[in-house]
Amino acid sequence: MAYRPTDKTRAHMAAQRHKLLSAAEQLVREQGFGKLTITKLANKSGLAVGSVYKHFKSKDDLLEQVYKDLASNNLTLDSKQILVSDNAKEQLSAALEQFFSQALMADKLSYALFYEAIPPAVETQRQAFKANYARTFSQIIKQGMSQQLFLTQEPELSANAVVGILTESLLIPLNWQHQQMPTFERIKLIQQCQQFCLRAISYNGDETSFFEH
Numbered sequence: 001m002a003y004r005p006t007d008k009t010r011a012h013m014a015a016q017r018h019k020l021l022s023a024a025e026q027l028v029r030e031q032g033f034g035k036l037t038i039t040k041l042a043n044k045s046g047l048a049v050g051s052v053y054k055h056f057k058s059k060d061d062l063l064e065q066v067y068k069d070l071a072s073n074n075l076t077l078d079s080k081q082i083l084v085s086d087n088a089k090e091q092l093s094a095a096l097e098q099f100f101s102q103a104l105m106a107d108k109l110s111y112a113l114f115y116e117a118i119p120p121a122v123e124t125q126r127q128a129f130k131a132n133y134a135r136t137f138s139q140i141i142k143q144g145m146s147q148q149l150f151l152t153q154e155p156e157l158s159a160n161a162v163v164g165i166l167t168e169s170l171l172i173p174l175n176w177q178h179q180q181m182p183t184f185e186r187i188k189l190i191q192q193c194q195q196f197c198l199r200a201i202s203y204n205g206d207e208t209s210f211f212e213h
């Protein structure tokens with residue numbers, strides 16, 4: 001007779017999986033994806049190594065699920081707060097403040113989600129994660145152009161540039177997984193990033209001066 005799981009065994013398996021994922025997320029927050037091993041996870045969760053493989057067919061499978069969960073529950077933009085104003089420039093300012101402040105305050109988790117080396121299967125999740133941010137900024141930029149608040153530009157290009165500024169200008173050189181920075185210094189960086197992007201995207205003046213010799 002084929003084995004049929006009971007409600008009790010299903011509940012037990014679900015509890016085990018939740019325990020493993022919670023422990024894995026904590027390890028990533030503390031040390032990043034690179035330090036997450038099956039042995040460490042088993043020790044952290046109090047379960048056997050074999051139990052891990054009952055729920056995840058490989059380490060990459062585990063990392064992919066952990067990335068999905070972390071990306072879904074952290075560093076997300078609050079659309080209600082952004083859309084309080086109908087003015088695209090004000091929306092852009094609010095979205096930028098949220099984006100940079102959440103990322104810079106998240107410390108090691110932000111570095112792990114945005115930049116740390118991860119397997120190709122997990123990198124696919126990262127691209128989707130970044131695309132969600134870019135999509136929000138692109139929509140705001142399109143609205144700003146329709147309101148004649150922003151000069152005509154390629155919305156997707158500008159939106160991707162915002163995401164790139166976070167990664168290339170802050171997370172990499174500041175090397176968050178090793179460096180602690182006082183809150184007031186982080187606030188200054190948040191404001192500088194916000195102002196830079198606002199100037200670049202919402203500029204609506206005379207461009208001719210840019211090309212004068």
